[in-house]
Amino acid sequence: MADTLRFAVLGVGRIGSIHARNLAQRSGLHGGSEAQRSGVTLAYVSDPNAAAADAIAAELGAKAVGLDEAIGSSDVDAVVICTPTDTHAELAERAAAAGKAVFCEKPLDMDSARIRRLLENVAQAGTPLMIGFNRRFDPSFAALKRRLDSGEIGEVELVTVLSRDPAPPPLEYIKRSGGLFRDMMIHDFDMARFLLGEEPVSVYATASALVDPAIGAAGDVDTAVCVLRTASGRLAQISNSRRAAYGYDQRVEVHGASGMLAAGNRTATTVTAATAQGYATDPALHFFLERYAEAYRNEIDSFINALATGIAPSPSGMDGLRAQILADAATESARTGLAVALPAA
């Protein structure tokens, strides 16, 4: 690779714009440590919505180009795929075939078999592949994981993950989402694997449409719990809801042999009011881009760092596949009422 890493961002919607801006901030013009700023260039952005691509290109000093050019150009080292889900696998394969490193937003595909094929193709191409499970890079969840790995609470016994969105997405989105387990709980499956330190061998899930009957009518659920079990008997419980009046609620709690590590939410301010009604603090931050702003920055830095050092990026494509397999199993379990056994990894 050249002495600067040149990036192309494919898709500049909500997430793509964030990655593009974070890359530009790392590009030597503004902020960041010396190390982070050295040698990163946001070269291209690409989006079928030409106006959006032009605007962000102008803002960030990049060039808006077509997909073929973004992927194929010889002066691109890495592509960041933020396009609609059904294009992820093909674009990742094309980029890998062109020798580019790939960062791909989750999920790699809705179909596990397709993901397996993709992973084989990328492996053949020999290029790095990272999957966008941003929550691993949240400062609190990342610190919790480091402390877990340092042995602070001994061997993991029980992992509890809670995720609640402030409000359901549009019904149209839900209909094409693959269902709550694949669309929303997939993040929590990754988090549970991240924290369990072992692969689940059994999955049980049950779920309801309590928030909005229209979600149930559309064949999906909005309130769900899932239990995972690993070969050595470690347990995880996950709960999800499409509703949380008090903000975007994302918490994990890990119990080990000698204690507990827990991490939770941020509020906009530290203000406490005390009145006749009691003590009151702010709600949790409401929007996932706000909640995970720092995580997105750390995530792309981690990808840059992996490319710069030649270390395999993490979470990997295989992490993407395994979370998808858990989501598939949970979907089936919730449908049949039966726990689903998975082969030991």
Added chain:
Amino acid sequence: MADTLRFAVLGVGRIGSIHARNLAQRSGLHGGSEAQRSGVTLAYVSDPNAAAADAIAAELGAKAVGLDEAIGSSDVDAVVICTPTDTHAELAERAAAAGKAVFCEKPLDMDSARIRRLLENVAQAGTPLMIGFNRRFDPSFAALKRRLDSGEIGEVELVTVLSRDPAPPPLEYIKRSGGLFRDMMIHDFDMARFLLGEEPVSVYATASALVDPAIGAAGDVDTAVCVLRTASGRLAQISNSRRAAYGYDQRVEVHGASGMLAAGNRTATTVTAATAQGYATDPALHFFLERYAEAYRNEIDSFINALATGIAPSPSGMDGLRAQILADAATESARTGLAVALPAA
């Protein structure tokens, strides 16, 4: 009944002594409101350990007598059964047959069929029966329930109950305990029913022996999770462990349509230390008698109040049966790996 309620306490071990002392404190000598103090007499205590019975009788101004006298005496209105579990059902039936009101520590029996027969016999006798699920009377859990019932967070959607003991009981105890689901999680089944506001129709549980392999060798588990589902789709998740380095951890969290209500642990002091390592507070209270001291007082007051007003005491024998049925189902589910369906109540 006479214008004073006269009590006999059967069994004066750890729990029996507590109930005896709380009754004595309500007996007109010391403390309590005028209402609470009026008309309560601790008349008798009974225990095969005569020395223990004599000591507590002397301390509390009661009379130590044999079981027959304690149950049969015409000047006893109510008996409080704190004897070993395998005697609960028979003593409750004898007391009811003798026309006494009965407060019985959980469980009524290890065998649901036996509990059903007991409930029929007590129903026939027409005397009040209360079961000792003390946690309902914890000030925080009770306040949470009242606020839930007041509609503060709308319809219940998800209940999470966590219980962790500081350390496992002796192995000999575990061997005769009926297993973790019947011995420990039964409290959480009652709490889940209390908070769900609907009867569970399906139970899934999975469990491991992670704390002590000897517990596994003895055929029991020490780490467990359980998922309940009601007919309308409300969900509950319960986790249990026989180990918590930081104290006796007992928490509930209820999510409803418009928010969350959560309640947790007490610490011995409010002291916070801030040092280079960060901010530190006390561990949770370590001992269940300490944690639930106030709950035990409120519980026996509730029984007294039910007898004084003629209102049926709650939790009832039926609550005891239903929790036992859930414990049986969880035990089976953990053994078979299959969710267990229960008839709608």
Added chain:
Amino acid sequence: MADTLRFAVLGVGRIGSIHARNLAQRSGLHGGSEAQRSGVTLAYVSDPNAAAADAIAAELGAKAVGLDEAIGSSDVDAVVICTPTDTHAELAERAAAAGKAVFCEKPLDMDSARIRRLLENVAQAGTPLMIGFNRRFDPSFAALKRRLDSGEIGEVELVTVLSRDPAPPPLEYIKRSGGLFRDMMIHDFDMARFLLGEEPVSVYATASALVDPAIGAAGDVDTAVCVLRTASGRLAQISNSRRAAYGYDQRVEVHGASGMLAAGNRTATTVTAATAQGYATDPALHFFLERYAEAYRNEIDSFINALATGIAPSPSGMDGLRAQILADAATESARTGLAVALPAA
């Protein structure tokens, strides 16, 4: 002394009843450790309000008698003085002269000179004297002090004490109270001395009537701050208000060379509600008897223990005098606008 300590409680109003009940609970009938229960008898209570004295005597199995009998009776070892302030000094002297140990509610007198004379007389009698600064026995404040003394945060540099009553007392009470500094802040002067570990040599105070102009019209204040300084330069700041919408607010914070120790309030429950408005918890406990119930029990136990072991009780009469001197100095400072210098102890 006899092998049981026999107590007389003088004055059975709000505080006197509490001490009487706590003594009765220590009297061998109910609860407490073996050590605490051995050898304590509440023999007499005395109050000009004969009905009140009779009622509490009947409740607690004591005898209601006149002051002379309560103080002079040969079968009394210790008197607990809870009568109106203007009788404290004389009763304490009479009891000491009769060879009784004395526990006296604060203040010993409104007049420091009178307190000095009292201390001399008690010293001459050679009987133990303890002053009722109950807050030292609050479990959190006591634990903080122990940890401070253990060196957990190094040498003390700055002490901050905050006390706020939920609402002002009746104006008639205020008029006879000696003013906020002597009536309310005196507790905080004692707490500051307790935590500073050195005697203040300078006092500055300023105050306002912001809560109720009628308090100002009556010549008193309801909102006040005070700064203390010791010979070695340690600093303390105290704030008081007669108003706190959110309960009885009592906090301390101590900064030392290597960190901070802080202690605060209790709430009735641990319930947290999360709604669109944010997270909300209970107000602080509202009533000082509720807030300090445990402190009152520990306080009288400490007195019992001092008598049983022969160790001088603490806080001592001298502690009472020194707090009064600080209250006098603060009153003067607030009046004149000048800091008041005190002789080094």
Added chain:
Amino acid sequence: MADTLRFAVLGVGRIGSIHARNLAQRSGLHGGSEAQRSGVTLAYVSDPNAAAADAIAAELGAKAVGLDEAIGSSDVDAVVICTPTDTHAELAERAAAAGKAVFCEKPLDMDSARIRRLLENVAQAGTPLMIGFNRRFDPSFAALKRRLDSGEIGEVELVTVLSRDPAPPPLEYIKRSGGLFRDMMIHDFDMARFLLGEEPVSVYATASALVDPAIGAAGDVDTAVCVLRTASGRLAQISNSRRAAYGYDQRVEVHGASGMLAAGNRTATTVTAATAQGYATDPALHFFLERYAEAYRNEIDSFINALATGIAPSPSGMDGLRAQILADAATESARTGLAVALPAA
């Protein structure tokens, strides 16, 4: 002014670099809202350290020039003064005389008389002047102030401000600092004025060198408390220390007629660890640039917004003067032991 606001930053040390970077981020290239990005250009930076000026100019796409050019250039609308304190007044006057809007880091000068003259000169020039009291722009302190102004807790009665640095600055810095009250507590004087809503009419301070005797030997103090009183009797207490093992501690607490509003510190993560020792969380953020990063962004945005809308910037030069007067008074009070009276504003 032109349709873009063109800025020159004078002095690109620690604070100057921050302002320069924040201005560049607002300059239309990266991030921020549409409104914030429109029309801001960082044109020039200037610093006697040419290498530093060149580096930051290169990083941010600005031009490094001499002071005269930075101030005098016709294509500069506003200067941001981050040079050493003893140059502030003269540079502010020169910039104002040249018709530039001025943002000046605190303090305007060490000498109140000099500040008065400066304010007169700037007033004559008729250009806007803003003083860099960054803490007003901390999201938590700003939100607290807004809620106070909205009447949430009624009329202000008592303000408590605490500021503790993690560790003392170099002794050489302290010697030239003007003393703790002018160098450190000046921020708290501004915060107290901000929150009191009235001008103090009396100041009492007392202070010690407890952290490092060398600070005392240099004629300064490192631990200080101050009491302010307004004409209507509102009270404020401030405490400062040059030492806090647990991070950069910055808190405010305001008591009003109907409750309390408090705001405090941030931690790096939300992780809680529970072990046998209790519950532990992170220390407070350690570095003021980290603690106030968001405040610095909001501060410069507020200046930009004032210029864009023509509203007078706040805090104003007069706010700078008043804080300085309080710092002078506190310095005198700590020296003499006497409270200092100030004329009502």
